[in-house]
Amino acid sequence: MAPALLTIAHGTRDARGADEMAELVAHLRARHDGPVENAWIESFARPDVATAAEELLSRGATSLVTVPFLVLGAGHAKTDVPGRIAGIRGTHPGLPIAHARVLGLHPGLFALARRRIQAVSPSPAPDEVLLVTAAGSSDPDANGDLSKAARFLAEGTGHRWVETAFAGVTWPTADLVLERVVAAGASRVVVFSWSLLAGLLEQRVLDWATEVNARTALEVLDAGRFGPDPAVADVVMDRYREVVEGDARMNCDLCAYRVPLPGLERRVAAPSGGGTGERLTPET
Numbered sequence: 678m679a680p681a682l683l684t685i686a687h688g689t690r691d692a693r694g695a696d697e698m699a700e701l702v703a704h705l706r707a708r709h710d711g712p713v714e715n716a717w718i719e720s721f722a723r724p725d726v727a728t729a730a731e732e733l734l735s736r737g738a739t740s741l742v743t744v745p746f747l748v749l750g751a752g753h754a755k756t757d758v759p760g761r762i763a764g765i766r767g768t769h770p771g772l773p774i775a776h777a778r779v780l781g782l783h784p785g786l787f788a789l790a791r792r793r794i795q796a797v798s799p800s801p802a803p804d805e806v807l808l809v810t811a812a813g814s815s816d817p818d819a820n821g822d823l824s825k826a827a828r829f830l831a832e833g834t835g836h837r838w839v840e841t842a843f844a845g846v847t848w849p850t851a852d853l854v855l856e857r858v859v860a861a862g863a864s865r866v867v868v869f870s871w872s873l874l875a876g877l878l879e880q881r882v883l884d885w886a887t888e889v890n891a892r893t894a895l896e897v898l899d900a901g902r903f904g905p906d907p908a909v910a911d912v913v914m915d916r917y918r919e920v921v922e923g924d925a926r927m928n929c930d931l932c933a934y935r936v937p938l939p940g941l942e943r944r945v946a947a948p949s950g951g952g953t954g955e956r957l958t959p960e961t
Contacts, residue, residue: 679711680775681738682917683729685758686746686874688719693875695722697905698746704910709917712736715746718757726761727768740773741765744916747779748786748873748903749811751819754779777916780873782826784936785912787833789903790826790869791939794834797898798867806858806866807836810851812878813843820847826871829931833939838863844878852885859893866895870902873909 682705686698698715705713716729724732733741745758762776780786798805809827814820823841831839840858842851849857851868858866868886870879879902886897903909930936933944 680740680742681711681733682709682713683741683743684715684746685726686715686717688717688722689874689876691876697874700905704907708910708914712738718753727764730765742775742917742920744777744913745779749819749822750779751814751816775920777920780912782930783912784931785908789906789908790830791833793900794869797900801836804864806863807831807839808866808868809871810842810882811871813846815846823871844881851882855889859895867898867900869900872902
């Protein structure tokens with residue numbers, strides 16, 4: 678039997694998020710030969726990590742691969758998830774457990790995000806803003822990754838005005854950013870939530886956008902979130918395979934010499950020393 682797959686998600690009070698996770702687990706079970714379960718970090722969601730691990734063992738699992746179903750490496754990924762895994766090790770000291778990294782800035786997620794954004798805005802105007810949002814964290818590393826994600830998405834979707842914002846915890850919150858772009862002359866904002874499942878914090882951002890739209894001329898287009906898309910299941914399985922088979926890449930998930938990025942497809946597998954001569958912007 679292949680090592681069992683245990684995804685560990687944040688937890689949500691939004692019933693839509695729990696339904697989406699169940700759909701995602703179904704996609705994973707269709708892709709994996711071993712048993713698959715999901716657990717939640719937050720105490721209000723069930724099952725917890727220990728219970729889900731016991732379920733996998735009861736179904737014959739002799740080893741586990743744990744994949745944090747988290748999109749940014751903040752406190753949950755760095756402290757809470759490892760703590761739960763330590764609990765499994767304490768209960769089952771001889772059980773082989775290998776731990777994967779967060780889904781993070783995976784090229785599969787960027788490809789899906791581009792599709793979501795281009796579905797609502799195939800040809801962005803110069804005064805159109807791409808607003809990439811997240812729940813928010815006290816971890817500067819995670820918040821910085823959102824900034825990288827936003828810039829990377831703007832490069833691939835043709836947006837030349839991009840902002841990041843959060844639902845809370847840190848700055849800037851989305852309500853303030855929406856006010857700023859209105860004051861700066863934006864006519865339209867495309868909101869994409871860098872989140873995996875439906876949740877109350879994502880809805881808070883959309884509520885703010887609706888309120889701004891109701892009293893200004895700003896048009897708001899909701900590009901959604903990642904959701905329980907089969908492409909997300911592929912990303913999870915990629916993180917699983919990295920643990921089981923190893924990962925030969927150097928230091929860049931999103932390198933243009935590895936991934937066919939929009940407008941830079943000729944760089945894939947090209948010698949990186951000399952470059953290929955493309956210009957990102959025309960000479961003026």
